[in-house]
Amino acid sequence: MTVELYPVNNAIALRDADYPHRWYDAFGEGVVKYLQDFATLASDDTTGDATEWEGTYIDAADVHVITDRAGGALLFTTGAHDNDGFTMQLGAVAGENILLNGRYPLYFGTRLAVDEVIQCDLFVGVAVTDVALAAAVTDGIYFRKVDGGTVLQFVVENTNVEDIAGTIDLVAGAYMELEFLFDGEDVIGYFNGQELGRVNKSSAAFPDDQEMRLSFEFLSGAVAVKVCTMEYLRMIHIR
Amino acid sequence: MTVGFHNVKRAVVLRDNWYSHRWYDAYGHGVVKYIQDFATLKSDAATGDATEWMVTVTEAGAGTSTHVVTDVAGGALLITTAADPLDGINMQLGAAAGESISLGIGEFPLYIGAEFCISDVDQTQFFLGCGVTDVDWAGGITDGIYFRSVDESAVLNLVVEQDNVELETAMATMVDGTYIRAEFLYDGTNLRAYINDNLIATIADTVATFPNDELMRLTVEFLSGAAASTCTMKWLRMIHIYC
Numbered sequence: 206m207t208v209e210l211y212p213v214n215n216a217i218a219l220r221d222a223d224y225p226h227r228w229y230d231a232f233g234e235g236v237v238k239y240l241q242d243f244a245t246l247a248s249d250d251t252t253g254d255a256t257e258w259e260g261t262y263i264d265a266a267d268v269h270v271i272t273d274r275a276g277g278a279l280l281f282t283t284g285a286h287d288n289d290g291f292t293m294q295l296g297a298v299a300g301e302n303i304l305l306n307g308r309y310p311l312y313f314g315t316r317l318a319v320d321e322v323i324q325c326d327l328f329v330g331v332a333v334t335d336v337a338l339a340a341a342v343t344d345g346i347y348f349r350k351v352d353g354g355t356v357l358q359f360v361v362e363n364t365n366v367e368d369i370a371g372t373i374d375l376v377a378g379a380y381m382e383l384e385f386l387f388d389g390e391d392v393i394g395y396f397n398g399q400e401l402g403r404v405n406k407s408s409a410a411f412p413d414d415q416e417m418r419l420s421f422e423f424l425s426g427a428v429a430v431k432v433c434t435m436e437y438l439r440m441i442h443i444r
Numbered sequence: 445m446t447v448g449f450h451n452v453k454r455a456v457v458l459r460d461n462w463y464s465h466r467w468y469d470a471y472g473h474g475v476v477k478y479i480q481d482f483a484t485l486k487s488d489a490a491t492g493d494a495t496e497w498m499v500t501v502t503e504a505g506a507g508t509s510t511h512v513v514t515d516v517a518g519g520a521l522l523i524t525t526a527a528d529p530l531d532g533i534n535m536q537l538g539a540a541a542g543e544s545i546s547l548g549i550g551e552f553p554l555y556i557g558a559e560f561c562i563s564d565v566d567q568t569q570f571f572l573g574c575g576v577t578d579v580d581w582a583g584g585i586t587d588g589i590y591f592r593s594v595d596e597s598a599v600l601n602l603v604v605e606q607d608n609v610e611l612e613t614a615m616a617t618m619v620d621g622t623y624i625r626a627e628f629l630y631d632g633t634n635l636r637a638y639i640n641d642n643l644i645a646t647i648a649d650t651v652a653t654f655p656n657d658e659l660m661r662l663t664v665e666f667l668s669g670a671a672a673s674t675c676t677m678k679w680l681r682m683i684h685i686y687c
Contacts, residue, residue: 208456208472219456219471229471242476244662244682245496245538250488253539256495271538273577273659275546276686277476 213310216443224398226386228312228441235309235444237302239295239419242437243277259297261336263424264289272434281433283325283425290326290424290431292336295440301416303331303442305406308389311442313346313419316382317435322355322375324426327433329383330360331417331440338422341365344412345420346392348383350375352426359385359394361404361411368410370394371402380436452553453685463641465629467555467683474552474687476544478537478662480680482519487512498542500534500579502526507672509533516678523675525568525668529595532569532667534579537682543659545574545684547589547649551632554684556589556662559625560677565598565618567669572626573603574660574682581665584608587655588663589635591626593618595669600626602637602645604653611653613637613645623678 208229211218216233220226231238239257247256253270254260260269264284269291272280283290294300303311311331319325326339330347339351343365350357359371373396375381384395392411394401404411419440425431447468450457455472459465469479478496486495493499494511503509505528514522525532536542546552554574562568571581573590582594586608593600598618604611616639618624628637630649637645649656662682666675 207451207454221454221473223454229475242544244476244478244544244684245542247486247495248539250491250493250495256486270540271542273541273543275544275552275659276474276684277542277544 214308214443218441226312226393226395227314227384228386228439231441231443233443236441237444238439238441240439240441243271243279243435246271246279255293258293258295259300261292267291274434274436276436279435281423281435283423283431285425285428285430287426287428288424290422292338292422293420294334295419299334301334301418303417304444305387305411306413309442309444310389311387311440312384313440314382314384315435315438316380317433318378318380319375319423320378320432322350322377324352324429325431326350326352326422326424326426327357328420328422330385330420332420333415333417338420339424344415345417346385346387346412347420348394352424357396359401361392361408363410363412363414366410368404368408370404371396373401453687455685455687457683465627465636465638465643466557467629467681470683470685474685475683476686477683478681479683482513482521482677482679485513485521494535497535497537498539502531502533502667504528505531505668511535514676516676518678521677523666523677525666525673527668527672529669530582530667532665534581534665535663536577536579537662541577543577543661545660545662546686547630547654548656552684552686553632554630555627556682557625557627558677558680559623560675561621561623562618563621563674564670565593565620566596567671568673568675569593569595569665569667569669570600570675571663571665573628573663575663576658576660581663582667587658588660589628589630589655590663591615600624600639602628604635604647604651604655606653606655606657609653611647611651613647615639615644
């Protein structure tokens, strides 16, 4: 079997048998999750904005919409100005539901591609409520790439203290699978199924005292339209 | 156990142990799905339109064409047409775009099923399945696999269509106000279609009409053929494993 049942606290996770860090779903006590394969996305009838997210959209031309792609995908298209784009956090104005102050596992995963890797900002993971994520957040676990570079960083951060646990160079247009799993002891980042780096919960950079939420930011880094295509997005947390 | 695990590609499917063509859910690599029991439906607070669907409403005649969750044990969606012929609703999963189903370049399984009843089976038009983006299925689409019942007929047909070339197979004669379960499963080699748990048709994916070169999306269309009519849908599922 390529998907296996895995008991976690008082719940059960469905995880990949070949890549056990990859969780597909979970059921049981304390499970909070957001699972999207982007066959569709609940969107406002008038604005087109995703209705399950708190979104900050810089320019009227910033559009996020379901697109034609085998297996489903969400297409983000920025406006044509520097720093046009999206900051999206799951929930509403508030909505922090992730707290890692104990052995409370957390899985995060996505597969996405950006059309140009240098002239854009990308931030995806979990963080405190903030409308400018790539610029700086106080607490989070996330993948970050800032404008002007091609390096994607796996960052674990507590009270503005960062541990950049791993880095990798991105390639324009290439789909990448970004995941991390906090198993109650270590948070381990993965790039395309391979470990990128890990941080123990005893680290000063481990965010164990702030509630956080699923977060995404994609901004243009030049006077040009940039595109990000996301195939899936999953967050599974067991409290 | 009445529901069992079944390995498909790099995913696991929960399927009925008695009716193994009936898939309830799937988890794993490459799964894309839409599963609705209509306990509720995400809908726009202002318009009432389903927010996960591209909805095209036609209501030239008296009354309105609506789609709303209704009172039925187990949950249901009630689609009501306005009173003129061709009034009704076309719903395609996603937004203006949203084709997520690919049956080409590989063997990618697909299950689509629903249980529904129609108030007047020969004075309505009904379409259920997957097809290319098109807001007027009654006017004809180019590619798809779907159940179809046209105006002036109570017969529900299965259509397998590529590039406007159809293979049509009669599946059942529907009865006013009587629920019917219509399902098909493409296992990567053969398409098998079922009505009320019975296998009615088996079509190999080697037929010329098999839509293997277009992306498609889950679609429901229900139109009046004469007067205001209703379609009540108790559940709707699409499960596709693309990997």
